[in-house]
Amino acid sequence: MSEMEGFHYIGKPLARKEDKRLVTGRGRFVDDIVVPGALHACFVRSPHAHARILKISTEAACDLSGVIGVFTGEDLDRWTNRLRVAPPIEGLHPTEISTLPIDKVRFHGDPVAVVVAKDRYVAEDATELVDVEYELLPAIASLENALVGNAVLVDETLPSNLVSHQSFSAGNVDRRRKEAHTVVEASFYQHRQTHVPMETRGCVAVWDAGREHLTFHTGSQVVHPLRSQLAVRLGLSESQVAVISLDVGGGFGQKIALYREELTVAALARHLSRPVRWREDRSENLMAASHARENFCRTRASVTAEGRILGLELEITEDFGAYCFYPANYMSRVVAMILTGPYRIEDYAFDVKIALTNKCGNGPMRAPMSITSWVMDGTIDAVARQLGLDPVDVRRTNMIGTEDLPYRMPTGELLEDITPAETLRSVIDAVGYDAFRNRQRALRNEGRYIGLGLCTVVESTTYGSAFYKSTGIPGSGHEAAWVRIEPSGVVNASVGLGATGQGYETAMSQAVAEGLGVDPSCIRIHIGNTDVAPYGMGSRGARGGTAGGGSLYLCAQKARGHVLRIAAHELGLNSASDLRLLAGRVERLLNGVWSATGISLADIARTAYLDPTNLPDGVAPGLDFSLTYDPPPMTYSNSSHACEVEVDIRTGMLSISRYVVSEDCGTVINPIVVRGQQQGAIAMGLSGAMLEEVVYDENGQNLSATFADYLVATACELPNFEILHNHTPNKRTPAGIKGMAEGGVMGSIASLTNAVNDALAPFGVVANRQPLSPQYLRSLLRERM
Amino acid sequence: MSVARMISLTVNGETLEATVEPRKLLADVLREDFGLTGTHVGCEHGVCGACTVLIDDQPARACLTYAIQMEGHEITTIEAVGGTDLSPLQRALHEEHGLQCGFCTPGIIMTFEAFLRDTPDPSEDDVRDVLSGNLCRCTGYQNIVAAVLKAARTIREERP
Incomplete structure (x- = not known):
């Protein structure tokens, strides 16, 4: 299954089917769905980072005209089951949380009560009339404070705030350290960020009391796993819940978990027997939806005089916030697992510590392992700096070449069908490396400081079910699809993905078109409705292409085989081996030439549905196919990034003058969509590394709850991205697809920071923290100028 | 909170009426009272621009504008852009x-x-x-x- 050539529909740059409704304002996002008589929920949120709840007085709020009721953690505890996160992972403490806090609040923005009213304005008014009496507790607002011996406990059921701790060693890093010419140490601090989908969270819950059935409209990346969660937490069966996500205004990992607010709204709709809706406002989204990142990494590389890495050690500490909606090691374990990436390193050890703090809980955000490539290629740059070597040479000295493949990483991960040396070469050629160094020298003489940063990414994608099994993470990585050829010959198809802007209605129709042999315009993809789509694992971890596209491609091939069997019968042939379906017409190979048979898919469909007595013996009526597909434990894409920057040393202002990336993400289903994903991922990485930052003060007060404080890059801060293609197929996956869409974040935060350090090299300073704000860069330069 | 009253707005060339509180935002009136859900609300503090409409042909934030202020002005929303063809x-x-x-x-x-x-x-x-x-x-x-x-x-x- 390694074909790259010979596709008829995969690889075509089809403009998106979903665009027309979106450019005319006729999309259907959560708040666009009208449900007559729906009540509005609004949450009362804690103004404190850490406090006991002594008393909640709701009378004044309930007296307000239009208020239906005010409900608290005790009410929800009667109507819902608690969330227990206790997977079989060594070193991870189990946690359990109630749907709304009962005894204490754990972060600024924690929901303590909910108002339901006839109108959203009234509901918001009423939240201000709910009087909560608190007893303040000391706030744990930093990793350092979380992990001191006598720290106040964020979760009082745990022995300490260290909720998870794992370590690993392969080879013998102690011996490599003793053998080394030099031991190079480097550190990396990635700040707290949040996803910022342009459509905030929200939902509409409709309880049909007669049928005892919940219809839940929300924006979700994972409609079926969300349905399972809703059912379990509400004490319902999975046949009593339908989750519907039509258009979703961005997710980036924020719309995976069942959060407490959505569960509360569903429980209220059932309790009140009235539809209830909730729209999160932007400050709630920035403070209390889900945060991400905030991890500190330290590496120690034992190297030869030529820069060959003999051994590598990694320590990660992550600030996970107050609540676990995922196993606490969920993100950092992948960083540790794939750190060595494109480099030949056999002796490797890691230590991963995750701490709870009084901040909003963490979750996966586009490239949950985003720091990986910064840590690895930043370490390579540190080696080059310390040994006085060229950073490109150090990369080449250590890089995995084609002759090394398949390559077993020290953590056991298997790399095959990757091309890091090729993407690195292509990006270096594109930027004109030697010419850049000449220009850099000349400009330095004029007092201008430009820098070039490189990063080669090996991006983990797809995550098959074997990955979940081996890591102890609940869930699976397989995917499901169905393809139905209707009596008229048009094709409906579905898969368990959750679209948040990836253009699935277009790209997935190309995967079906290729497998079946029908033009994509005749195919409609139906997703985002649990009553329509098969139970799949949704969209996360760059799995849409390989798991989603792969299962549709295989299912459509199954359908094609069936259709051609019927065609062979109609043509009086014993076998379908010399038949094919292309553009919806059956063709026969005669004397080496594909020739028309006069039979179309519509003809076959008519027979299958309306004249089944004419089907071959043993063939059942109808054209209805389904299939599940479990991809490899992991697939890998690779890319090399080059970022050119200038730093104004007087102001610390950083500007990006050029950005080039060379990518190998296997077979590309739709190059327009893939290019858009590459651009979007790089943009998200750069925005995060330059501007975005969730800021908590020492008391755990969130200081970044508006877009005036939490800065997202605009069109003025981002450059155009030059994208080079070096795609080679994966030999193990359907159609050779590899998956992508997160590596751009990994490569951009690394190449940007490496570029800044290259620019500032004459001052002997190293930026090891993000964001790379003017204030931070000036603080580095201030004493050196 | 104050008493709702009837307002009359010109939206996409049509005269539309709604009974709203003076504090109700233009974005909410367009979406909830007039069913024009193409105007999206992304931040409610004037930064993200998702709610941009034209007021007397000039772009403006519908989340920073009270509907009641718009009497006598012409509002244009996304629903009026492009016809049978796209613009x-x-x-x-x-x-x-x-x-x-x-x-x-x-x-x-x-x-x-x-x-x-x-x-x-x-x-x-x-x-x-x-x-x-x-x-x-x-x-x-x-x-x-x-x-x-x-x-x-x-x-x-x-x-x-």
């Missing part, structure tokens, strides 16, 4: 893949329908400068800029 800008956004999730897109279209009317031959820097008033989390802006420049060329070529 050159809508078409260019489709062709250049200038949208992904599409939530910010109506606000961007309203901003640039007005901009291209007044600035038929913009530079890339002009477009980026104006686009900085609209946040997009999906695209990295590159294809939106390309689409606006393409739409500008199309409009110039189609002009008699």
Whole structure:
């Protein structure tokens, strides 16, 4: 299954089917769905980072005209089951949380009560009339404070705030350290960020009391796993819940978990027997939806005089916030697992510590392992700096070449069908490396400081079910699809993905078109409705292409085989081996030439549905196919990034003058969509590394709850991205697809920071923290100028 | 809170009436009272630009405007852009893949329908400068800029 050539529909740059409704304002996002008589929920949120709840007085709020009721953690505890996160992972403490806090609040923005009213304005008014009496507790607002011996406990059921701790060693890093010419140490601090989908969270819950059935409209990346969660937490069966996500205004990992607010709204709709809706406002989204990142990494590389890495050690500490909606090691374990990436390193050890703090809980955000490539290629740059070597040479000295493949990483991960040396070469050629160094020298003489940063990414994608099994993470990585050829010959198809802007209605129709042999315009993809789509694992971890596209491609091939069997019968042939379906017409190979048979898919469909007595013996009526597909434990894409920057040393202002990336993400289903994903991922990485930052003060007060404080890059801060293609197929996956869409974040935060350090090299300073704000860069330069 | 009263607004050339509190935002009246859900609410504090509509042909934030202030003004929303065919800008956004999730897109279209009317031959820097008033989390802006420049060329070529 390694074909790259010979596709008829995969690889075509089809403009998106979903665009027309979106450019005319006729999309259907959560708040666009009208449900007559729906009540509005609004949450009362804690103004404190850490406090006991002594008393909640709701009378004044309930007296307000239009208020239906005010409900608290005790009410929800009667109507819902608690969330227990206790997977079989060594070193991870189990946690359990109630749907709304009962005894204490754990972060600024924690929901303590909910108002339901006839109108959203009234509901918001009423939240201000709910009087909560608190007893303040000391706030744990930093990793350092979380992990001191006598720290106040964020979760009082745990022995300490260290909720998870794992370590690993392969080879013998102690011996490599003793053998080394030099031991190079480097550190990396990635700040707290949040996803910022342009459509905030929200939902509409409709309880049909007669049928005892919940219809839940929300924006979700994972409609079926969300349905399972809703059912379990509400004490319902999975046949009593339908989750519907039509258009979703961005997710980036924020719309995976069942959060407490959505569960509360569903429980209220059932309790009140009235539809209830909730729209999160932007400050709630920035403070209390889900945060991400905030991890500190330290590496120690034992190297030869030529820069060959003999051994590598990694320590990660992550600030996970107050609540676990995922196993606490969920993100950092992948960083540790794939750190060595494109480099030949056999002796490797890691230590991963995750701490709870009084901040909003963490979750996966586009490239949950985003720091990986910064840590690895930043370490390579540190080696080059310390040994006085060229950073490109150090990369080449250590890089995995084609002759090394398949390559077993020290953590056991298997790399095959990757091309890091090729993407690195292509990006270096594109930027004109030697010419850049000449220009850099000349400009330095004029007092201008430009820098070039490189990063080669090996991006983990797809995550098959074997990955979940081996890591102890609940869930699976397989995917499901169905393809139905209707009596008229048009094709409906579905898969368990959750679209948040990836253009699935277009790209997935190309995967079906290729497998079946029908033009994509005749195919409609139906997703985002649990009553329509098969139970799949949704969209996360760059799995849409390989798991989603792969299962549709295989299912459509199954359908094609069936259709051609019927065609062979109609043509009086014993076998379908010399038949094919292309553009919806059956063709026969005669004397080496594909020739028309006069039979179309519509003809076959008519027979299958309306004249089944004419089907071959043993063939059942109808054209209805389904299939599940479990991809490899992991697939890998690779890319090399080059970022050119200038730093104004007087102001610390950083500007990006050029950005080039060379990518190998296997077979590309739709190059327009893939290019858009590459651009979007790089943009998200750069925005995060330059501007975005969730800021908590020492008391755990969130200081970044508006877009005036939490800065997202605009069109003025981002450059155009030059994208080079070096795609080679994966030999193990359907159609050779590899998956992508997160590596751009990994490569951009690394190449940007490496570029800044290259620019500032004459001052002997190293930026090891993000964001790379003017204030931070000036603080580095201030004493050196 | 204060007493709701009847207001009459001119939206997309039609006169529409609603009984609303004076504090009700234009964005909410458009969406909830008039059913014009193409105007999206992304931040409710005037930064993201998703709710951009035209007030007397000029782009404005519907989340920073009270509906009651709009009596006597002409409001244009995304629902009035393009007819049976798409406008050159809508078409260019489709062709250049200038949208992904599409939530910010109506606000961007309203901003640039007005901009291209007044600035038929913009530079890339002009477009980026104006686009900085609209946040997009999906695209990295590159294809939106390309689409606006393409739409500008199309409009110039189609002009008699």
